Amino acid sequence: TEPVETLAARPKSVGARVRRTEDPRLLAGQGRYVDDLAPPRLLHVAFRRSDMSHARIRGLDLEAARGAPGVVAVVAAADLEGLAKPLVAASRMASYHGTPLRPLAEGKVRFVGEPVVAVAAESRYLAEDALELVDIDFEPLGTVIDPEAAAAGDAPLLHEEIGTNVLVERRFRRGEPEAAFAAAAHRVGGSFRFRRKSPGAIENRACLAEWDAGRGALTLHSASGIPGIVRDALSEALDLPGHRLRVVAPDVGGSFGGKGSLYPEEILVSLLARRLGRPIKWTSDRLEDLTATSQAFDEIVEAEMALDAEGRVLALRAEVLGDTGAYSIYPWTAGLEPVQVVGFLPGPYRIEHYEAHVRAVATSKAPTGPYRGVGRPAAVFATERLMDLAARKLGLDPKEIRLRNFVRPEDFPYKIGSGIVWDRSGFTECLEAACARAGYPALREKQRQARAEGRWFGIGLASYAELTGIGSKISVAPGMPINTGTETAVVRIDSTGGITAAVGIASHGQGLETTLAQVVADELGARLEDIRIVQGDSDAVPNATGTYASRGAVLAGGAAILASRVVREKLLRAAGHLLEAAEADLEARDGRVTVAGTDRSMSFREIARAVYSEIGRIPHDKREELEATRLYDPYYGTTSSATHVATLEIDPETYRVTLGAYLVAEDCGRIINPMIVDGQVHGGVAQGVGAALYEEVVYDADGQNLTASLVDYLIPSAPEVPPMTVLHVEGELPATLGGFRGMGEGGTIGAPAAIANALSDALAPLGIGIDELPATPERLFRLIERAQQR
Numbered sequence: 001t002e003p004v005e006t007l008a009a010r011p012k013s014v015g016a017r018v019r020r021t022e023d024p025r026l027l028a029g030q031g032r033y034v035d036d037l038a039p040p041r042l043l044h045v046a047f048r049r050s051d052m053s054h055a056r057i058r059g060l061d062l063e064a065a066r067g068a069p070g071v072v073a074v075v076a077a078a079d080l081e082g083l084a085k086p087l088v089a090a091s092r093m094a095s096y097h098g099t100p101l102r103p104l105a106e107g108k109v110r111f112v113g114e115p116v117v118a119v120a121a122e123s124r125y126l127a128e129d130a131l132e133l134v135d136i137d138f139e140p141l142g143t144v145i146d147p148e149a150a151a152a153g154d155a156p157l158l159h160e161e162i163g164t165n166v167l168v169e170r171r172f173r174r175g176e177p178e179a180a181f182a183a184a185a186h187r188v189g190g191s192f193r194f195r196r197k198s199p200g201a202i203e204n205r206a207c208l209a210e211w212d213a214g215r216g217a218l219t220l221h222s223a224s225g226i227p228g229i230v231r232d233a234l235s236e237a238l239d240l241p242g243h244r245l246r247v248v249a250p251d252v253g254g255s256f257g258g259k260g261s262l263y264p265e266e267i268l269v270s271l272l273a274r275r276l277g278r279p280i281k282w283t284s285d286r287l288e289d290l291t292a293t294s295q296a297f298d299e300i301v302e303a304e305m306a307l308d309a310e311g312r313v314l315a316l317r318a319e320v321l322g323d324t325g326a327y328s329i330y331p332w333t334a335g336l337e338p339v340q341v342v343g344f345l346p347g348p349y350r351i352e353h354y355e356a357h358v359r360a361v362a363t364s365k366a367p368t369g370p371y372r373g374v375g376r377p378a379a380v381f382a383t384e385r386l387m388d389l390a391a392r393k394l395g396l397d398p399k400e401i402r403l404r405n406f407v408r409p410e411d412f413p414y415k416i417g418s419g420i421v422w423d424r425s426g427f428t429e430c431l432e433a434a435c436a437r438a439g440y441p442a443l444r445e446k447q448r449q450a451r452a453e454g455r456w457f458g459i460g461l462a463s464y465a466e467l468t469g470i471g472s473k474i475s476v477a478p479g480m481p482i483n484t485g486t487e488t489a490v491v492r493i494d495s496t497g498g499i500t501a502a503v504g505i506a507s508h509g510q511g512l513e514t515t516l517a518q519v520v521a522d523e524l525g526a527r528l529e530d531i532r533i534v535q536g537d538s539d540a541v542p543n544a545t546g547t548y549a550s551r552g553a554v555l556a557g558g559a560a561i562l563a564s565r566v567v568r569e570k571l572l573r574a575a576g577h578l579l580e581a582a583e584a585d586l587e588a589r590d591g592r593v594t595v596a597g598t599d600r601s602m603s604f605r606e607i608a609r610a611v612y613s614e615i616g617r618i619p620h621d622k623r624e625e626l627e628a629t630r631l632y633d634p635y636y637g638t639t640s641s642a643t644h645v646a647t648l649e650i651d652p653e654t655y656r657v658t659l660g661a662y663l664v665a666e667d668c669g670r671i672i673n674p675m676i677v678d679g680q681v682h683g684g685v686a687q688g689v690g691a692a693l694y695e696e697v698v699y700d701a702d703g704q705n706l707t708a709s710l711v712d713y714l715i716p717s718a719p720e721v722p723p724m725t726v727l728h729v730e731g732e733l734p735a736t737l738g739g740f741r742g743m744g745e746g747g748t749i750g751a752p753a754a755i756a757n758a759l760s761d762a763l764a765p766l767g768i769g770i771d772e773l774p775a776t777p778e779r780l781f782r783l784i785e786r787a788q789q790r
């Protein structure tokens with residue numbers, strides 16, 4: 001690892017392992033999170049949440065709470081009439097039904113944890129004390145827990161006005177799947193269940209609203225990954241124009257998708273601040289986080305593959321049911337996760353014939369939303385299990401069957417059956433690199449020995465492709481009218497020579513403060529330490545969305561490149577006057593502009609001072625601000641890909657799984673910072689380990705969340721995360737500016753499938769295949785017991 005200081009001497013900082021410049025602040029407790037903010041006259045809000053999973057609110061008694069000490073306001077939906085317009089996540093999908101997002105439940109509740117009453121008080125303690133005095137009379141309406149029953153119409157309706165619990169239904173079809181299946185030499189299939197998860201960021205959600213009555217302006221600080229989208233949505237809900245509505249995401253302690261949607265609490269604190277004329281803050285506790293932050297996955301994927309005698313995949317068909325919980329998440333819709341499952345099922349393979357049917361069904365559970373990988377972890381789990389099942393059936397090695405089916409270099413750009421187009425990406429190169437480094441033949445030998453000793457040792461491969469950094473041609477969620485395909489950067493050299501690059505995205509752990517500074521440094525010829533990245537503030541960049549869908553490097557990086565280029569031109573024009581040289585003879589490097597081949601030079605600071613403050617040094621009609629705003633739209637997305645190799649052993653006494661060396665070979669195009677990409681992959685794999693082995697949100701038959709604490713919701717910690725090696729395959733660069741592809745989600749996409757394949761490989765002698773994740777010790781125990789009784 002190279003220290004920052006020596007980098008000043010480097011010609012290029014893109015590609016260098018620069019240490020994250022935000023870390024000293026964050027690690028030394030000097031970060032500023034929403035909960036650190038305490039403006040004068042601050043009120044605190046606490047929510048009375050539903051303890052019923054589906055019930056009519058027959059009566060509410062708020063009087064006792066209103067009279068409690070320190071209480072300033074107690075409100076239920078009826079008290080908020082006319083204060084905020086309900087928002088509905090819109091979509092152009094034909095069979096889609098939206099559901100309104102309201103700050104508090106109106107008329108009925110649809111999941112345990114849904115906010116019903118809010119108390120604003122002088123302290124959180126007093127607010128919570130008052131909540132105890134709130135009396136809610138619920139009339140149970142019958143739970144909607146089993147997604148298959150809900151989809152089949154064998155459960156009460158959650159949204160009567162819609163008339164069905166199926167919120168989205170879509171069909172995909174290409175080629176002649178029936179004929180291909182009829183002609184196939186082999187078929188493999190299965191029903192794959194990927195259970196529900198919770199994002200589990202270190203910092204729980206939090207928001208703080210301040211109303212400036214004199215200016216008629218609202219400021220919301222929110223621990224959000226999408227401050228731009230929150231600003232636009234609040235503008236609509238509160239009927240306030242953007243210039244009177246500032247949304248700021250300060251330091252944010254992780255999201256993993258959980259902070260990637262608009263929430264009722266953000267609307268509530270905003271409208272209460274306006275009504276009460278006092279700042280008001282809500283900080284979620286872990287119980288609220290595990291019950292009321294958006295959850296993830298929860299998919300049933302029934303899929304079948306048809307192959308010819310040589311193991312080439314002819315066709316794929318799938319029936320997918322996504323349990324999306326009580327509401328269609330704003331702004332992504334209930335289609336976000338399940339529709340992407342069928343979108344990505346064909347994977348990196350040439351599959352001519354494809355047919356899929358997908359439904360998103362509402363149940364009385366917390367809404368599902370974006371989660372690292374969205375749709376792809378479940379899709380890759382199903383497809384990669386099928387590849388291994390096919391390999392076993394045909395007597396092929398798992399590596400060989402993948403090589404036979406990958407989209408080949410000459411096939412790019414390749415449109416898969418769902419319509420997604422892969423641009424050139426290193427599918428084959430990643431698999432080859434991963435197997436070479438893992439010593440794949442030696443691993444197989446090790447397995448033969450382990451099996452001879454009766455041990456359950458397994459090796460699992462998983463290859464995948466994903467679309468990242470997508471532009472305006474493609475929506476993040478199908479048919480969504482919000483444009484998620486652009487980002488803006490404002491780059492400026494101020495009168496002191498300081499360089500600020502403001503971007504609309506909002507880093508919450510990705511290290512974008514460092515990587516974007518690296519990009520700007522190279523484009524401007526500046527020193528890294530002279531650059532400050534400002535992010536997640538709608539006053540700095542008024543048209544923005546946020547950080548999600550592995551787009552930061554591509555979109556914010558691209559916008560920063562465009563804006564920096566303009567500033568560099570302006571800087572060189574000014575320097576041309578000051579140094580009396582032709583612009584073509586000037587070069588900018590390490591924060592100085594030099595006349596090539598001479599010792600004449602000026603620092604950026606001297607140039608800036610001359611431009612802004614020194615009269616007469618630049619002709620008066622030639623002065624221009626050293627600043628530029630540029631928007632970048634990559635139009636299409638670009639394809640990232642990887643192969644994961646997992647090794648593991650299962651303890652025959654306890655069914656505990658111990659992961660051995662773990663390997664990832666990935667292609668994310670040009671790498672801005674390999675250390676950060678490694679970290680992203682490590683963190684992503686850790687999450688995938690959780691998804692594969694530990695993490696599961698469990699609801700009982702009454703819709704009670706049984707995993708509402710970190711004692712019951714098991715997140716892997718350091719001892720459960722395997723040692724990892726990450727290889728970077730930097731092949732042909734994509735057409736994105738800078739040549740970057742996204743990589744923030746990849747670890748989580750590949751790991752569950754690789755681990756499922758390794759578990760199945762370990763248990764192959766018993767005839768067991770893993771079709772349900774997480775594969776907890778209890779599930780393994782039952783599978784193995786059953787197999788041994790056969």
Ligand code: MCN
Pocket residue numbers: 201254255256257371372373508509510511512515516547548549550551552553554668669670671672673674676677680683740741742743744745
């Ligand atoms: N990067 C790079 N070179 C590339 C690609 C990326 O150096 N060729 C760097 C980027 O500059 C950035 C990081 O890697 O610093 C991730 O970049 P990118 O893939 O563009 O992803 P985003 O910045 O858009 O981040 C979003 C992604 C998502 S969708 C989730 S979910 C996620 C993730 O990032 N949540 C995270 N990583 C996370 N990391 C942390 N610590 N916390 C989360 O909540």
